[in-house]
Amino acid sequence: MKASWLIALLAMLVAGLGWGPAFADPFPTIPKAKGERCVEDPQYMRRNHMDILRHQRDDTMRLGIRTTKHSLKECVSCHAVDGKDGKPVTVKSSQHFCSSCHEFAAVDIDCFACHASTPEAKR
């Protein structure tokens, strides 16, 4: 008896997933970057980008090492997504490369309280 209830419940859940646009795609849509390939293997980046950025941040801030390979500035510029107005969207938009995934994972990003989340427009 109990088992049949469970099965019914599960069936409803599964049906629910496919029901309505909110559940249509359970995964984040990650915008494509401009460059050919990322500075590290994408799988590796997905798991470790925060450590790479933190390492680079301390090197640059404290020591003055300014290599570009792991710099946040380069990430932001290569992964910039243009909005409807043709300008790159800021981190406030869900289309922003960082936001698309961080919103899905519900992880707050502190970087862009200070760092620019878009490449600089030509002056």
Add this chain to the structure above:
Amino acid sequence: MSATTSRRAFLASASAAVATLAPGITLIAAQAKPADQPASSAVRWGMLIDTTRCSQDCSACVGACNVENGLGSHGRPQTDPQWIRKVDLTSKRTGQKLSLPVMCQHCEKPPCVDVCPTGASFKRQDGIVLVDRHICIGCRYCMMACPYKARSFVHESLENQRPHQPRGKGCVEGCTLCAHRVDEGKLPACAEACASGAILFGDLNDPKSEIAQKLRTLPTTQIRPELKLNTAVRYGGLSI
């Protein structure tokens, strides 16, 4: 002499090793640092400000700093940040008038670094005093401790920061001596913008640098010398 030519004349005289490649791009060939190398303690960056060349109605250095570092005004002078400011002086004794820029003096023994509870205030190997905003908690003790009022607190949320100069609400900030430019071998924005050649930037540790030579021959002083902080910014034509 026009402003441009006098500036060129200054740059040409500044150092044999300085070359102007294109407008706005000045290389200090001898001191350019490879990107993958850390700042070196063999170097100590500093400035010599010749107050006799600094005019009261010129604030080009301030404007250049604001543009370079993306410092906007919110129309609230009490809380708007100022990394560099023009100070006008009138001697109480002689009535002599002076004008000079004051910014972070990049002390050898910076009180802001001593008092910072987390170590966010720190001095780079090459003597540049910076705030690491990643670990600044915004307690403002460094602002209490700085003898030069050189630091500002970011009093509001910011947008449109320059990518090379991250800044944000709740942290303390101040002149970075344009570390991002210096690392690329460029002059700090204020020094580059100073048409009268009043701001001379260079390596205090290199006896052959123009700044070191001038410091040896000209009478110069630091602000609040009695504190013995051995500042990297020195002033000529000012007697305290």
Add this chain to the structure above:
Amino acid sequence: MKTVAYREVEAMTTGWWMLMGALAAFTSLGLLAAFYMEHNGHWVTGMTNQIVWGLPHVFAVFLIVAASGALNVASISSVFGRTAYKPLAPLSALLAVSLLAGGLTVLLLDLGRPDRLMVAMTKYNFRSIFAWNVILYSGFFGIVVVYMWTMMDRRMKSFSKPAGFAAFAWRLILTTGTGSIFGFLVARTPYDSAVMAPMFIAMSFSFGLAVFILVVFASSEMTNRPLGDALVRRLKNLLGVFIAAVLYFVTVQQLTGLYVAEKRDAVVFLLTNGGIFTVLFWMVQIGLGALLPLALLFAPPTAMNRPAIGLAAILVILGGIAQVYVIIIGGQAYPMPLFPGFEVTSSFFDGQVNTYVPSGPEAFLGVSGFAVAMLLVAFASTVFRFLPESLADEVVDPHCVAKARK
């Protein structure tokens, strides 16, 4: 001496709900104010790039200083063996940790990045007196909690004396640290003095005891517990001594300032033409906060009058807040002497006396520190046995009663 009996405060009575409700309301107001300040940034406060520390710091420093002073009664009983104070020792320790918690809450909520509390707790710059204070505060909590345990658990009684010693030593170091936050600042002429550390210790004795007296009065009144004249007399005499000690240090501080040419202008500014700071110094700190309480405590008509003693304690607190205000805000208002011998002007307010107009939110945040402290005291004495059943003369000091009868 009889064994002292302790009893919890009875919960859920109308009075209890009213007290707790009022304190909780004030605490929430402070939290709301902090959220408002953090959300908008500090431009909505009266604090600026010139007056970088404002009312929250005044209240936080007052509470932290008072916290270590509130421990005095316990120290006098454990360290100096004065048994009359023993019944109040646990309350004294409780008030100490509560005031410290209140002060630190305010200090934390005023940070530019309060979300980085973890950074403050894990990254230390050992040259920073501020970092040392973080360690001293945490240590104070630990030591005083252990001290309370030794006082309140019979099995731990034998450790009470060493714990009391440790707490007493720690609190002296802690207040030295708090005073040195200002004493170590060479940049600003009005600070930069070694006398700050001992003066802050005297201030802590005075402010802490004033708060303590009020808490004892209020709790015995609200919970209908007897409070005899013997203890009141001791407490108010002690307060008088502490007020005098603070006056002494203030005099020394100002006199040395007047003597040293470098500091003279700053002291003359404060004492004669410093506007609000001169008024606060003479009228509130010295007049209302020291001289009037001394008169109330020792003039025969009011000397043993409870409302007058309570008023004296309130005045000491007001005077204390004024004193901390004059130290912290006044010290920043006075222009920094970058170019002595010159008239100075700039867009960054060089050479000017800086003005400070506190905003509502920062005032609420500051005052809520008191609410947090009192909420903790009220809650803890409801849950644990902090308050003695009676402070009548025969409980406190049998000899005194015997003498009085003769």
